[in-house]
Amino acid sequence: MQRFLNNPDDLVDETVAGFVKAHRDLVHLSPENPRVVVSNAAPKAGRVGIVTGGGSGHEPAFIGYTGRNLVDAVAVGEIFSSPTAKSFADAIKAANGGAGVAVLYGNYAGDNMNVKMAARMVAKEGIEVATVVANDDVCSAPLAEREKRRGVAGEIFMWKIGGAKAAAGGTLAEVQAAAQKAIDACRSVGVGLGPCTLPAVGHPNFQIAPGMMEVGIGHHGEPGARVEPLRTANEVADDMLKIVMDDHALPAGSEVAVLVSGLGATPVNELYVLYDRIESGLVGMGMKVHRAFVGNYFTSLEMVGATLTVMALDSELKALLDVDCASPAL
Amino acid sequence: MGALGHLASGPGFWPTASMTEFSAHHLVDLFRLFALRLAEARIDLGALDGAIGDADHGNSMAEGFAAVVRATLAAPQDLPGPLMAVAARSFLSAVGATTGPLYASALQAGSRRLGERASFGPEDVAALVGAFADGIAHRGNARPGDKTMMDVWFPAARAVAEAARSGASPLEQLRQAERAAAEGREATRAMIAAVGRAARLGPRSLGHVDPGAASAAILISALREWLEAQVGDPPMGRIG
Numbered sequence: 313m314q315r316f317l318n319n320p321d322d323l324v325d326e327t328v329a330g331f332v333k334a335h336r337d338l339v340h341l342s343p344e345n346p347r348v349v350v351s352n353a354a355p356k357a358g359r360v361g362i363v364t365g366g367g368s369g370h371e372p373a374f375i376g377y378t379g380r381n382l383v384d385a386v387a388v389g390e391i392f393s394s395p396t397a398k399s400f401a402d403a404i405k406a407a408n409g410g411a412g413v414a415v416l417y418g419n420y421a422g423d424n425m426n427v428k429m430a431a432r433m434v435a436k437e438g439i440e441v442a443t444v445v446a447n448d449d450v451c452s453a454p455l456a457e458r459e460k461r462r463g464v465a466g467e468i469f470m471w472k473i474g475g476a477k478a479a480a481g482g483t484l485a486e487v488q489a490a491a492q493k494a495i496d497a498c499r500s501v502g503v504g505l506g507p508c509t510l511p512a513v514g515h516p517n518f519q520i521a522p523g524m525m526e527v528g529i530g531h532h533g534e535p536g537a538r539v540e541p542l543r544t545a546n547e548v549a550d551d552m553l554k555i556v557m558d559d560h561a562l563p564a565g566s567e568v569a570v571l572v573s574g575l576g577a578t579p580v581n582e583l584y585v586l587y588d589r590i591e592s593g594l595v596g597m598g599m600k601v602h603r604a605f606v607g608n609y610f611t612s613l614e615m616v617g618a619t620l621t622v623m624a625l626d627s628e629l630k631a632l633l634d635v636d637c638a639s640p641a642l
Numbered sequence: 643m644g645a646l647g648h649l650a651s652g653p654g655f656w657p658t659a660s661m662t663e664f665s666a667h668h669l670v671d672l673f674r675l676f677a678l679r680l681a682e683a684r685i686d687l688g689a690l691d692g693a694i695g696d697a698d699h700g701n702s703m704a705e706g707f708a709a710v711v712r713a714t715l716a717a718p719q720d721l722p723g724p725l726m727a728v729a730a731r732s733f734l735s736a737v738g739a740t741t742g743p744l745y746a747s748a749l750q751a752g753s754r755r756l757g758e759r760a761s762f763g764p765e766d767v768a769a770l771v772g773a774f775a776d777g778i779a780h781r782g783n784a785r786p787g788d789k790t791m792m793d794v795w796f797p798a799a800r801a802v803a804e805a806a807r808s809g810a811s812p813l814e815q816l817r818q819a820e821r822a823a824a825e826g827r828e829a830t831r832a833m834i835a836a837v838g839r840a841a842r843l844g845p846r847s848l849g850h851v852d853p854g855a856a857s858a859a860i861l862i863s864a865l866r867e868w869l870e871a872q873v874g875d876p877p878m879g880r881i882g
Contacts, residue, residue: 421782422742425744
């Protein structure tokens with residue numbers, strides 16, 4: 313693949329530089345740390361701060377969700393690599409309005425370690441930190457071992473709900489509980505049709521053969537549950553929906569929010585083709601779709617493929633999901 | 643001429659181990675050697691990591707220890723133990739992923755080993771291998787065979803402990819550690835990554851040396867090289 317690239321080593325810095333220029337109405341770079349993006353609305357005195365962070369290459373995640381009533385500060389890592397503990401700590405400080413900070417992030421070894429160390433660093437300054445670890449990727453571990461599952465696009469719903477709860481004046485414990493409830497209500501699955509290449513590596517470190525698809529693939533190309541011949545969009549959509557809803561086991565009549573995200577190189581029109589079938593399937597199961605999001609919300613460089621996330625809604629989650637917000641991505 | 647000239651000056655040129663005490667300045671010098679050897683290996687480590695990871699391991703390690711050298715040079719700290727704690731913090735600020743916290747924990751454990759003493763000796767340099775291994779094991783979840791840096795740190799720490807029990811000198815302990823480290827590094831070739839970034843490749847990681855194991859072996863070699871330069875005692879038949 314041909315790329316718009318200067319020096320691969322500068323890619324993350326240049327991405328962040330362009331991002332804060334393009335969205336200066338909503339975000340700015342931390343003056344303390346060039347790997348921390350801060351919402352112009354943060355910090356809010358007396359309100360719980362919301363922080364996330366993760367590797368680069370998932371744009372618009374994670375930085376794109378920085379904004380009003382959403383994420384207050386984001387720690388930026390190298391491509392597909394956890395940010396430093398220092399960056400997480402600086403993001404926590406930037407988001408701190410005196411009522412504690414909720415760090416809502418995905419279940420990856422590096423992020424787990426760095427967030428834990430960051431929490432210890434800011435504790436010395438009297439900042440209280442609560443964490444919620446997203447684990448919505450169904451195929452990454454069995455339901456009985458949910459704590460081993462990775463976090464994927466369900467994180468967006470977790471941030472949305474956590475940010476709305478904080479905006480409503482929730483305490484740190486309440487924000488943590490709402491974000492936990494949100495991620496507990498999410499199930500996601502990814503299907504990959506083509507690999508991605510880390511620009512510094514120059515070749516994909518996994519392959520998906522022509523005519524094949526990888527069902528259950530992770531956000532960095534983690535191996536899926538099945539590698540099998542590519543089928544029609546409707547059959548793939550049915551398969552994705554079945555994986556997610558079998559794990560969910562929701563009663564008929566449930567209300568849901570649906571997110572279909574491209575993985576980077578899949579045209580957006582194909583995402584709508586998938587969504588058309590997914591919504592029909594949900595309705596056929598007796599579900600009511602309260603809101604749908606279709607587009608490139610959480611990508612993996614130029615991976616070809618898509619993820620489906622279904623969040624089960626109760627009245628609290630529904631109300632929080634509908635709270636107004638403003639960020640570059642949502 | 644240089645190296646041979648030194649050797650020609652005979653055993654009397656080298657201070658004996660029991661007399662040797664190191665200061666905080668020596669510790670900075672040790673970190674400088676870590677940084678130098680990692681900088682030299684930057685491209686090779688990147689290539690190893692490119693095969694099964696994201697190709698940045700060489701950069702991360704080299705930049706991490708370069709940051710350690712800068713921070714420890716600038717720190718107004720005369721005690722080696724607390725200075726190693728400065729090193730831990732600077733590594734953590736410079737490096738993300740799992741590498742940052744793991745080596746920060748290693749350096750923290752090294753700092754505890756050196757304590758608040760005014761100086762440290764060759765036995766402490768050898769014991770850093772075990773301290774680093776403990777620090778990494780405490781922070782991470784990897785077990786032997788998972789194809790990580792622990793497949794080098796565990797056997798190297800064991801080699802130091804065994805050599806120490808048999809009465810070997812600190813330098814000899816580190817030579818044993820270096821051998822165990824090289825074997826551990828090569829053994830990762832036959833392993834399937836179970837944790838960390840390469841785990842996503844599953845069986846596709848087979849046949850590749852783990853970059854974290856390779857950089858761990860470089861650090862252990864550097865410990866041996868540094869102590870050898872300080873206390874002499876080159877093995878028979880070995881020059882330079």
